[in-house]
Amino acid sequence: MLRRINYFSKLKSDLKNFNSLSFKDEKLELLKSKKKNIKKEYYNNIAKLTNKPCKLSLFYSIFSKDNEEINNLKNSYKVEKANIQNDLDEYKKSFEYHKQRNLKFRSIKDLLRGFNSFFFAFLIVALLVWIIVYIFATGSGKLTLDKIFGNYKTETYSLKTENNFALSDNLDFSDLDLSSPNVSKKWGVEFKLLSVNDKSYVAISKVSENSPFNYLVNINNDEAFDRGFEGLYISSMSVMDSNNYLNIIVGQTTVENFITELDKGVEIVDSTFLGEGGGFRGSLLNTLALIGLSLVFAFPLGVGAAIYLGVYAKETKVTSIIRSLIDMISGVPSIIFGLAGALIFIPVASLIPGTNGGNLLSGALTMTMILLPTIVKTVEESIKVIPKSLTQASLALGASKTETVFKVVLPNSLPGILTSLLLSIGRIIGESAALVFAMGTTIAEYANMNGSNATLAVHIWVILGGDHPAYDNACAIAIIIIIIVLILTLLIKLIAFKMNKFKVR
Secondary structure (H helix, E strand, O other), X not given: OHHHHHHHHHHHHHHHHHHHOOOOOHHHHHHHHHHHHHHHHHHXXXXXXXXXXXXXXXXXXXXXXXXXXXXXXXXXXXXXXHHHHHHHHHXXXXXHHHHHHHHHHHHHHHHHHXXXXXXXXXXXXXXXXXXXXXXXXXXXXXXXHHXXXXXXXXXXXEEEOOOOOOOOOOOOOOOOOOOOOOEEOOOOEEEEEEEEOOEXXXXXXXXXXXXXXXXXXXXXXXXXXXXXXXXXXXXXXXXEEOOOXXXXXXXXXOHHHHHHHHOOEEEEEEEEEEEOOOOOHHXXXXXXXXXXXXXXXXXXXXXXXXXXXXXHOOOOHHHHHHHHHHHHHXXXXXXXXXXXXXXXXXXXXXXXXXXXXXXXXXHHHHHHHHHHHHHHHHHHXXXXXXXXXXXXXXXXXXXXXXXXXXXXXXXXXXXXXXXXXXXXXXXXXXXXXXXXXXXXXXXXXXXXXOOOOOOHHHHHHHHXXXXXXXXXXXXXXXXXXXXXXXXXXXXXXXXXXXXXXXXXX
């Protein structure tokens, strides 16, 4: 924050200095002023001789070729003008002139560079803030516990009243506000409108303790419905009135119309309740499982390779080629890794009994290929910045090279190792192109090793496809990703601070 304040103060100071300092070349301005003054003096002298205004006297002097005084003034003016012009030309060829000129242009360039840096930095920050505000404004309404831990697939429940059910007229529904137009005074249920995929359905808001809805049973097995109505909405309901006429009520109507038709019935023959669905639980669990499994494969290999390159390997053509290959692999598009994962790792993962196609194992192996260059480069750089005096002192005290690595090198390179861990987790959470091929796009309800699983990023890719992209759900998932990354970042930074041996105490 202090660095940012210093930058803005410097830019403000540069603007102030540029306004206060004209960067004028005094000698150049003096010669130009002298040239302008003799011209003005010449016009004034002509005006005195001709008794005309300056503008008219100039035209008069042009046609007064026989006037000796005017001709003398002309000749004198031409000589003085030529002398000043010669002095001006000579000065423009001098080193002092070019020095002043370069100073001026350099100052302007510095000011423009500072302004450009400030403008584009402000533009990037404003764009980032706008994206975050848009994501939270759009997705916060969908970010509920039911969404985070709920099922993705829509739940369907077919319910009816019990056999030999008789609706009583003397039931006590005093725990409801019976004056509300949204309450059925006959059934003891308060209804509301629920928006699902931009459509409004009638849903249950509250059920009285004595309401017959508490004793609805499943049509198929007559078992009591104990799931609760929270989060469910009504697709349709068939009620029988006192004259044994069947009345079908659709859920996509107003609450008033629904209650009017429901109160005509004395028995619920069939009703279809639907869960909103669209939950993120399965994708969240798959993402966490993929993070753990990928790091189990990638982290030991990456840290081991970094230790070899940073401590044991000598500077030879082989190690130079290895480093070049690592740099090259880090620039390969992730979709290429996805194709490699589909061709190589899916057949390997299919060897597990009960598996078919992409699964968590093939996705983790694919992510291992993607993460290895990042881990190797980051950890190797953190090893290189360790003072050689520490390792030399360890070896001088009789420690072996292996002991030096595990007791000196790795503890002191911990901040770099944790940074590589953070970068790896962020890459896993945000990766989608490679996982579409290596893991599939099926949004499961739970994490499993035997089938296709979609992570949070792939979940966003799936729900944004088609003719009706669900931007609100996509933004809600993006909020979850931001929160996970933020928590992990703070946690890793805290661990690095606690274990940093070189921090100021």
